[in-house]
Amino acid sequence: MKKISALIFVILILFGGKTGSAIELSGIDIHGFISQGYLLSDKNNYLANSEDGSFQFNEMGINFSREMTENLRLGIQIFSRDFGQFENNKVIIDWAYGDYHWKDRIGFRAGIIRQAQGLYNQTRDLDMLRTAILLPPGVYDESNRDYMSRIQGASIYGEIPMQSAGSLSYMFLMGSKNIDESGIVAKWVESPGIYTVTDFNEGIFYNGKLEWHTPVRGLRIGASGTKATDIQIDVRTKIPLGKLPVGTNSVIDVTEYYTYALSIEYILKDLTLAAEHSMSKSDTEVNRIHPFGCYASAAYRFTDWFEAGAYYSVFYYDKDDKDGDAFKQRGLQDYRAWQKDFALSTRFNVNENWSIKLEGHVIDGVGQLLRQENPDDVGKNWYLFAAKVTFNF
Numbered sequence: 001m002k003k004i005s006a007l008i009f010v011i012l013i014l015f016g017g018k019t020g021s022a023i024e025l026s027g028i029d030i031h032g033f034i035s036q037g038y039l040l041s042d043k044n045n046y047l048a049n050s051e052d053g054s055f056q057f058n059e060m061g062i063n064f065s066r067e068m069t070e071n072l073r074l075g076i077q078i079f080s081r082d083f084g085q086f087e088n089n090k091v092i093i094d095w096a097y098g099d100y101h102w103k104d105r106i107g108f109r110a111g112i113i114r115q116a117q118g119l120y121n122q123t124r125d126l127d128m129l130r131t132a133i134l135l136p137p138g139v140y141d142e143s144n145r146d147y148m149s150r151i152q153g154a155s156i157y158g159e160i161p162m163q164s165a166g167s168l169s170y171m172f173l174m175g176s177k178n179i180d181e182s183g184i185v186a187k188w189v190e191s192p193g194i195y196t197v198t199d200f201n202e203g204i205f206y207n208g209k210l211e212w213h214t215p216v217r218g219l220r221i222g223a224s225g226t227k228a229t230d231i232q233i234d235v236r237t238k239i240p241l242g243k244l245p246v247g248t249n250s251v252i253d254v255t256e257y258y259t260y261a262l263s264i265e266y267i268l269k270d271l272t273l274a275a276e277h278s279m280s281k282s283d284t285e286v287n288r289i290h291p292f293g294c295y296a297s298a299a300y301r302f303t304d305w306f307e308a309g310a311y312y313s314v315f316y317y318d319k320d321d322k323d324g325d326a327f328k329q330r331g332l333q334d335y336r337a338w339q340k341d342f343a344l345s346t347r348f349n350v351n352e353n354w355s356i357k358l359e360g361h362v363i364d365g366v367g368q369l370l371r372q373e374n375p376d377d378v379g380k381n382w383y384l385f386a387a388k389v390t391f392n393f
Helices: 002-015 142-149 184-190 325-329
Strands: 028-041 057-067 072-083 086-103 106-114 150-161 167-176 195-201 204-213 219-229 231-237 249-268 271-284 292-301 306-316 338-349 354-364 381-392
Touching: 057 086, 072 142, 086 142, 086 150, 106 167, 142 184, 150 204, 184 195
Parallel strands: none
Antiparallel strands: 028 057, 028 381, 057 072, 072 086, 086 106, 106 150, 150 167, 167 204, 195 231, 204 219, 219 249, 231 249, 249 271, 271 292, 292 306, 306 338, 338 354, 354 381
Protein backbone atom coordinates (compact mmCIF):
# COMPACT_ATOMS: atom_id res chain seq x y z
CA MET A 1 0.00 0.00 0.00
CA LYS A 2 2.86 2.40 0.77
CA LYS A 3 4.37 1.77 -2.69
CA ILE A 4 1.02 2.39 -4.42
CA SER A 5 0.47 5.58 -2.44
CA ALA A 6 3.94 6.83 -3.30
CA LEU A 7 3.35 6.09 -7.00
CA ILE A 8 0.05 7.99 -7.01
CA PHE A 9 1.70 10.91 -5.22
CA VAL A 10 4.53 11.20 -7.73
CA ILE A 11 2.20 10.94 -10.74
CA LEU A 12 -0.03 13.65 -9.31
CA ILE A 13 2.98 15.93 -8.90
CA LEU A 14 4.14 15.25 -12.44
CA PHE A 15 0.80 15.57 -14.17
CA GLY A 16 -1.29 17.66 -11.81
CA GLY A 17 -2.55 20.95 -13.19
CA LYS A 18 -3.29 24.12 -11.27
CA THR A 19 -6.93 23.21 -10.84
CA GLY A 20 -6.14 19.93 -9.06
CA SER A 21 -8.84 18.11 -11.07
CA ALA A 22 -7.43 18.31 -14.59
CA ILE A 23 -4.32 16.57 -15.89
CA GLU A 24 -2.01 18.70 -17.99
CA LEU A 25 0.57 17.03 -20.26
CA SER A 26 2.35 20.26 -21.14
CA GLY A 27 6.03 20.06 -20.24
CA ILE A 28 5.97 16.31 -19.63
CA ASP A 29 8.57 14.08 -21.32
CA ILE A 30 7.14 10.61 -21.90
CA HIS A 31 9.24 7.72 -23.15
CA GLY A 32 8.80 3.97 -23.13
CA PHE A 33 9.76 0.62 -24.56
CA ILE A 34 8.45 -2.91 -24.94
CA SER A 35 10.34 -5.98 -26.10
CA GLN A 36 9.77 -9.68 -26.62
CA GLY A 37 12.61 -12.17 -26.75
CA TYR A 38 13.23 -15.87 -27.27
CA LEU A 39 15.88 -18.17 -25.76
CA LEU A 40 16.97 -21.59 -27.03
CA SER A 41 19.86 -23.76 -25.80
CA ASP A 42 21.02 -27.19 -26.93
CA LYS A 43 21.59 -28.23 -23.30
CA ASN A 44 21.39 -26.56 -19.87
CA ASN A 45 18.49 -24.27 -19.04
CA TYR A 46 19.54 -20.64 -19.00
CA LEU A 47 17.26 -19.21 -16.28
CA ALA A 48 14.15 -20.06 -18.31
CA ASN A 49 13.32 -23.47 -19.79
CA SER A 50 15.56 -22.67 -22.74
CA GLU A 51 16.29 -26.29 -23.70
CA ASP A 52 12.72 -26.46 -25.03
CA GLY A 53 12.79 -22.85 -26.24
CA SER A 54 11.25 -20.12 -24.11
CA PHE A 55 9.40 -16.87 -24.75
CA GLN A 56 9.62 -15.99 -21.03
CA PHE A 57 11.95 -13.16 -21.93
CA ASN A 58 10.24 -9.79 -22.18
CA GLU A 59 10.30 -6.34 -20.62
CA MET A 60 8.33 -3.14 -20.83
CA GLY A 61 8.55 0.27 -19.23
CA ILE A 62 7.23 3.79 -19.43
CA ASN A 63 8.80 6.84 -17.83
CA PHE A 64 7.63 10.38 -17.17
CA SER A 65 9.74 13.38 -16.27
CA ARG A 66 9.06 17.05 -15.80
CA GLU A 67 11.15 20.14 -15.15
CA MET A 68 9.60 21.80 -12.13
CA THR A 69 12.10 24.68 -12.14
CA GLU A 70 15.29 25.50 -14.02
CA ASN A 71 17.26 23.31 -11.61
CA LEU A 72 14.71 20.78 -10.34
CA ARG A 73 13.47 17.78 -12.32
CA LEU A 74 11.19 14.94 -11.19
CA GLY A 75 10.90 11.57 -12.90
CA ILE A 76 9.56 8.07 -12.53
CA GLN A 77 9.70 4.82 -14.51
CA ILE A 78 7.19 1.99 -14.23
CA PHE A 79 8.73 -1.32 -15.28
CA SER A 80 7.75 -4.94 -15.77
CA ARG A 81 9.89 -7.90 -16.78
CA ASP A 82 9.71 -11.65 -17.21
CA PHE A 83 12.82 -13.81 -17.34
CA GLY A 84 12.00 -17.45 -16.70
CA GLN A 85 11.20 -17.93 -13.03
CA PHE A 86 12.21 -14.35 -12.17
CA GLU A 87 9.96 -11.31 -11.79
CA ASN A 88 7.08 -12.84 -13.81
CA ASN A 89 5.78 -9.54 -15.22
CA LYS A 90 5.45 -7.99 -11.78
CA VAL A 91 4.93 -4.23 -12.13
CA ILE A 92 7.40 -2.18 -10.08
CA ILE A 93 8.71 1.35 -9.70
CA ASP A 94 12.05 0.97 -11.44
CA TRP A 95 13.31 4.43 -10.54
CA ALA A 96 11.71 7.58 -9.17
CA TYR A 97 13.57 10.59 -7.86
CA GLY A 98 13.89 14.32 -7.61
CA ASP A 99 17.03 15.75 -9.21
CA TYR A 100 18.29 19.16 -8.12
CA HIS A 101 21.07 20.17 -10.53
CA TRP A 102 22.56 23.08 -8.63
CA LYS A 103 25.72 23.43 -10.73
CA ASP A 104 27.66 21.22 -13.16
CA ARG A 105 30.06 20.47 -10.34
CA ILE A 106 27.39 19.36 -7.87
CA GLY A 107 23.82 18.10 -7.85
CA PHE A 108 21.55 16.08 -5.58
CA ARG A 109 19.08 13.25 -6.07
CA ALA A 110 16.69 11.56 -3.67
CA GLY A 111 14.34 8.62 -4.19
CA ILE A 112 14.80 5.28 -5.94
CA ILE A 113 18.05 5.76 -7.84
CA ARG A 114 19.96 3.70 -10.41
CA GLN A 115 22.91 1.84 -8.92
CA ALA A 116 26.26 2.48 -10.59
CA GLN A 117 28.17 -0.67 -11.54
CA GLY A 118 30.41 -0.68 -14.57
CA LEU A 119 29.77 1.24 -17.77
CA TYR A 120 26.22 0.15 -18.53
CA ASN A 121 24.30 -0.81 -15.38
CA GLN A 122 22.60 2.58 -15.05
CA THR A 123 21.32 2.38 -18.66
CA ARG A 124 20.65 -1.36 -18.66
CA ASP A 125 16.95 -1.01 -19.51
CA LEU A 126 17.73 1.05 -22.65
CA ASP A 127 18.04 -1.76 -25.17
CA MET A 128 18.22 0.71 -28.06
CA LEU A 129 21.65 1.93 -26.88
CA ARG A 130 23.52 -1.34 -27.48
CA THR A 131 24.05 -4.00 -30.13
CA ALA A 132 23.98 -7.08 -27.86
CA ILE A 133 20.86 -8.71 -26.42
CA LEU A 134 22.59 -9.99 -23.29
CA LEU A 135 25.30 -7.82 -21.80
CA PRO A 136 28.54 -9.74 -21.07
CA PRO A 137 27.57 -11.98 -18.13
CA GLY A 138 31.02 -11.95 -16.56
CA VAL A 139 30.20 -8.43 -15.33
CA TYR A 140 26.43 -8.10 -15.98
CA ASP A 141 24.80 -11.33 -14.78
CA GLU A 142 21.28 -11.18 -16.25
CA SER A 143 19.78 -13.17 -13.39
CA ASN A 144 21.18 -10.62 -10.94
CA ARG A 145 19.82 -7.62 -12.81
CA ASP A 146 16.91 -6.71 -10.53
CA TYR A 147 19.05 -6.91 -7.39
CA MET A 148 21.76 -4.72 -8.93
CA SER A 149 19.41 -2.15 -10.48
CA ARG A 150 18.48 0.35 -7.78
CA ILE A 151 19.04 1.74 -4.30
CA GLN A 152 16.48 3.73 -2.34
CA GLY A 153 18.22 6.70 -0.78
CA ALA A 154 20.05 9.92 -1.64
CA SER A 155 23.01 10.77 -3.85
CA ILE A 156 25.38 13.56 -4.72
CA TYR A 157 26.90 13.86 -8.20
CA GLY A 158 28.70 16.22 -10.53
CA GLU A 159 31.36 16.76 -13.16
CA ILE A 160 34.64 18.56 -12.50
CA PRO A 161 36.49 20.07 -15.50
CA MET A 162 40.25 19.49 -15.52
CA GLN A 163 41.20 21.74 -18.45
CA SER A 164 43.55 19.89 -20.81
CA ALA A 165 43.18 16.68 -18.78
CA GLY A 166 39.49 16.31 -19.67
CA SER A 167 36.92 16.06 -16.90
CA LEU A 168 36.05 13.86 -13.93
CA SER A 169 32.47 12.87 -13.13
CA TYR A 170 31.49 11.41 -9.78
CA MET A 171 28.49 9.97 -7.96
CA PHE A 172 28.01 8.78 -4.38
CA LEU A 173 24.80 7.09 -3.26
CA MET A 174 23.70 5.78 0.13
CA GLY A 175 20.50 3.92 0.96
CA SER A 176 18.82 0.54 1.23
CA LYS A 177 17.42 -2.19 -1.01
CA ASN A 178 14.22 -4.18 -0.99
CA ILE A 179 15.53 -7.71 -1.46
CA ASP A 180 12.86 -10.18 -2.56
CA GLU A 181 12.88 -13.39 -0.51
CA SER A 182 11.88 -15.26 -3.68
CA GLY A 183 14.36 -13.45 -5.98
CA ILE A 184 17.79 -14.27 -7.32
CA VAL A 185 19.73 -13.62 -4.10
CA ALA A 186 17.48 -16.06 -2.28
CA LYS A 187 17.88 -18.62 -5.07
CA TRP A 188 21.66 -18.54 -4.75
CA VAL A 189 21.43 -18.93 -0.94
CA GLU A 190 19.05 -21.88 -1.44
CA SER A 191 20.98 -23.53 -4.29
CA PRO A 192 23.05 -25.91 -2.07
CA GLY A 193 19.75 -27.34 -0.76
CA ILE A 194 20.42 -26.55 2.91
CA TYR A 195 18.15 -23.58 3.60
CA THR A 196 14.91 -21.93 2.57
CA VAL A 197 15.04 -18.14 2.73
CA THR A 198 12.15 -16.55 4.60
CA ASP A 199 13.21 -12.88 4.81
CA PHE A 200 16.02 -10.34 4.40
CA ASN A 201 17.17 -7.53 6.67
CA GLU A 202 18.75 -5.43 3.95
CA GLY A 203 21.17 -3.22 5.87
CA ILE A 204 22.77 -0.10 4.37
CA PHE A 205 24.35 0.15 0.90
CA TYR A 206 27.07 2.58 -0.16
CA ASN A 207 27.52 2.98 -3.91
CA GLY A 208 29.90 5.20 -5.87
CA LYS A 209 31.38 5.86 -9.28
CA LEU A 210 34.29 7.86 -10.68
CA GLU A 211 34.66 8.33 -14.43
CA TRP A 212 37.47 10.10 -16.24
CA HIS A 213 36.51 11.58 -19.60
CA THR A 214 40.00 11.74 -21.04
CA PRO A 215 41.37 14.34 -23.48
CA VAL A 216 41.22 11.60 -26.13
CA ARG A 217 37.82 12.04 -27.71
CA GLY A 218 35.57 9.02 -27.10
CA LEU A 219 37.78 7.49 -24.39
CA ARG A 220 36.47 7.11 -20.84
CA ILE A 221 37.89 5.18 -17.89
CA GLY A 222 35.90 4.42 -14.76
CA ALA A 223 35.74 2.71 -11.39
CA SER A 224 32.54 1.88 -9.53
CA GLY A 225 31.51 -0.20 -6.57
CA THR A 226 29.12 -1.01 -3.76
CA LYS A 227 29.66 -1.97 -0.12
CA ALA A 228 26.95 -3.07 2.31
CA THR A 229 26.72 -3.48 6.06
CA ASP A 230 24.31 -5.10 8.52
CA ILE A 231 22.74 -7.58 6.09
CA GLN A 232 20.96 -10.53 7.70
CA ILE A 233 19.19 -13.46 6.05
CA ASP A 234 16.36 -15.27 7.83
CA VAL A 235 16.36 -18.95 6.84
CA ARG A 236 14.73 -22.28 7.67
CA THR A 237 16.72 -25.52 7.50
CA LYS A 238 15.77 -28.08 4.84
CA ILE A 239 18.07 -30.82 6.14
CA PRO A 240 19.33 -31.73 9.65
CA LEU A 241 22.38 -29.64 10.63
CA GLY A 242 24.10 -31.24 13.61
CA LYS A 243 21.61 -31.03 16.46
CA LEU A 244 19.31 -28.71 14.47
CA PRO A 245 16.28 -30.57 13.06
CA VAL A 246 14.61 -29.83 9.73
CA GLY A 247 12.49 -26.68 9.87
CA THR A 248 14.65 -24.81 12.39
CA ASN A 249 14.57 -21.03 11.93
CA SER A 250 17.88 -19.21 12.15
CA VAL A 251 19.61 -16.01 11.03
CA ILE A 252 22.68 -15.81 8.79
CA ASP A 253 24.80 -12.69 9.20
CA VAL A 254 26.59 -11.38 6.10
CA THR A 255 29.90 -10.39 7.67
CA GLU A 256 31.31 -8.71 4.55
CA TYR A 257 29.85 -7.72 1.19
CA TYR A 258 31.28 -5.64 -1.63
CA THR A 259 31.42 -5.53 -5.41
CA TYR A 260 33.40 -3.30 -7.75
CA ALA A 261 34.17 -2.84 -11.44
CA LEU A 262 37.01 -1.25 -13.41
CA SER A 263 36.02 -0.09 -16.89
CA ILE A 264 37.32 1.38 -20.14
CA GLU A 265 35.43 2.33 -23.30
CA TYR A 266 36.57 3.89 -26.57
CA ILE A 267 34.17 5.14 -29.24
CA LEU A 268 35.57 6.08 -32.64
CA LYS A 269 32.78 7.09 -35.02
CA ASP A 270 30.78 3.87 -35.55
CA LEU A 271 33.15 1.59 -33.62
CA THR A 272 32.74 0.90 -29.89
CA LEU A 273 35.40 -0.99 -27.91
CA ALA A 274 35.00 -1.83 -24.22
CA ALA A 275 36.59 -3.95 -21.50
CA GLU A 276 35.68 -4.38 -17.84
CA HIS A 277 36.84 -6.29 -14.78
CA SER A 278 34.57 -7.08 -11.83
CA MET A 279 35.18 -8.57 -8.39
CA SER A 280 32.73 -9.37 -5.59
CA LYS A 281 32.85 -10.84 -2.11
CA SER A 282 30.08 -12.13 0.12
CA ASP A 283 31.12 -13.71 3.41
CA THR A 284 28.64 -15.27 5.82
CA GLU A 285 28.88 -17.49 8.87
CA VAL A 286 28.30 -20.58 6.72
CA ASN A 287 30.07 -19.93 3.43
CA ARG A 288 32.23 -17.55 1.40
CA ILE A 289 31.65 -16.44 -2.19
CA HIS A 290 34.35 -14.49 -4.04
CA PRO A 291 33.35 -14.24 -7.75
CA PHE A 292 35.51 -12.71 -10.46
CA GLY A 293 34.52 -11.68 -14.00
CA CYS A 294 35.80 -9.77 -17.01
CA TYR A 295 35.14 -9.26 -20.72
CA ALA A 296 36.28 -7.50 -23.88
CA SER A 297 33.83 -6.40 -26.56
CA ALA A 298 33.62 -4.70 -29.95
CA ALA A 299 30.64 -3.42 -31.93
CA TYR A 300 30.42 -1.65 -35.28
CA ARG A 301 27.57 0.14 -37.01
CA PHE A 302 27.98 -0.67 -40.71
CA THR A 303 24.91 1.22 -41.94
CA ASP A 304 21.93 3.03 -40.44
CA TRP A 305 20.07 -0.27 -40.39
CA PHE A 306 22.73 -2.87 -39.55
CA GLU A 307 25.11 -3.33 -36.61
CA ALA A 308 27.24 -6.28 -35.48
CA GLY A 309 29.26 -7.00 -32.37
CA ALA A 310 31.12 -9.64 -30.42
CA TYR A 311 32.43 -10.19 -26.92
CA TYR A 312 34.34 -12.73 -24.90
CA SER A 313 33.26 -12.94 -21.27
CA VAL A 314 34.80 -14.94 -18.41
CA PHE A 315 33.32 -15.67 -14.97
CA TYR A 316 34.75 -17.62 -12.03
CA TYR A 317 32.58 -18.57 -9.06
CA ASP A 318 35.61 -18.18 -6.77
CA LYS A 319 38.75 -16.31 -7.79
CA ASP A 320 40.84 -18.71 -5.66
CA ASP A 321 39.35 -21.87 -7.23
CA LYS A 322 39.47 -21.25 -10.97
CA ASP A 323 40.14 -24.95 -11.69
CA GLY A 324 37.11 -26.15 -9.74
CA ASP A 325 39.02 -28.30 -7.23
CA ALA A 326 36.60 -27.36 -4.44
CA PHE A 327 33.66 -28.60 -6.54
CA LYS A 328 35.42 -31.89 -7.33
CA GLN A 329 36.03 -32.47 -3.62
CA ARG A 330 32.25 -32.25 -3.13
CA GLY A 331 31.63 -34.76 -5.91
CA LEU A 332 30.54 -32.14 -8.47
CA GLN A 333 31.85 -31.28 -11.92
CA ASP A 334 34.84 -28.94 -11.94
CA TYR A 335 33.29 -26.84 -14.72
CA ARG A 336 30.74 -25.49 -12.24
CA ALA A 337 33.58 -23.17 -11.21
CA TRP A 338 33.63 -21.13 -14.42
CA GLN A 339 31.61 -19.89 -17.38
CA LYS A 340 33.36 -18.65 -20.53
CA ASP A 341 31.11 -17.11 -23.16
CA PHE A 342 31.90 -16.07 -26.74
CA ALA A 343 28.97 -14.18 -28.30
CA LEU A 344 28.17 -12.79 -31.75
CA SER A 345 25.37 -10.24 -32.09
CA THR A 346 23.54 -8.65 -35.01
CA ARG A 347 21.07 -5.79 -34.89
CA PHE A 348 18.68 -4.65 -37.62
CA ASN A 349 17.16 -1.18 -37.20
CA VAL A 350 13.84 -1.34 -39.03
CA ASN A 351 13.24 2.36 -38.30
CA GLU A 352 13.89 4.77 -35.44
CA ASN A 353 11.37 2.93 -33.23
CA TRP A 354 11.77 -0.76 -34.12
CA SER A 355 14.81 -3.04 -33.91
CA ILE A 356 15.41 -6.78 -34.31
CA LYS A 357 18.38 -8.56 -32.73
CA LEU A 358 19.84 -12.05 -33.19
CA GLU A 359 22.60 -13.46 -31.01
CA GLY A 360 24.57 -16.69 -30.67
CA HIS A 361 26.67 -17.88 -27.71
CA VAL A 362 29.29 -20.61 -27.48
CA ILE A 363 29.74 -21.37 -23.78
CA ASP A 364 32.22 -23.41 -21.74
CA GLY A 365 31.19 -24.12 -18.13
CA VAL A 366 28.08 -23.53 -16.03
CA GLY A 367 29.32 -21.28 -13.22
CA GLN A 368 26.37 -18.88 -13.50
CA LEU A 369 23.58 -21.42 -13.89
CA LEU A 370 21.21 -22.04 -11.00
CA ARG A 371 20.96 -25.65 -9.85
CA GLN A 372 17.20 -25.21 -9.39
CA GLU A 373 16.89 -24.69 -13.16
CA ASN A 374 19.16 -27.66 -13.90
CA PRO A 375 18.41 -30.35 -11.29
CA ASP A 376 19.80 -33.10 -13.51
CA ASP A 377 23.26 -33.34 -15.00
CA VAL A 378 24.68 -30.27 -16.79
CA GLY A 379 26.83 -30.22 -19.90
CA LYS A 380 30.22 -28.52 -20.00
CA ASN A 381 30.06 -27.14 -23.56
CA TRP A 382 26.78 -25.72 -24.79
CA TYR A 383 25.17 -23.22 -27.14
CA LEU A 384 22.61 -20.50 -26.56
CA PHE A 385 20.58 -18.61 -29.18
CA ALA A 386 18.71 -15.40 -28.34
CA ALA A 387 16.37 -13.23 -30.40
CA LYS A 388 14.67 -9.99 -29.47
CA VAL A 389 12.26 -7.49 -31.00
CA THR A 390 12.06 -4.05 -29.35
CA PHE A 391 9.81 -1.03 -29.83
CA ASN A 392 10.79 2.23 -28.16
CA PHE A 393 9.43 5.76 -28.24
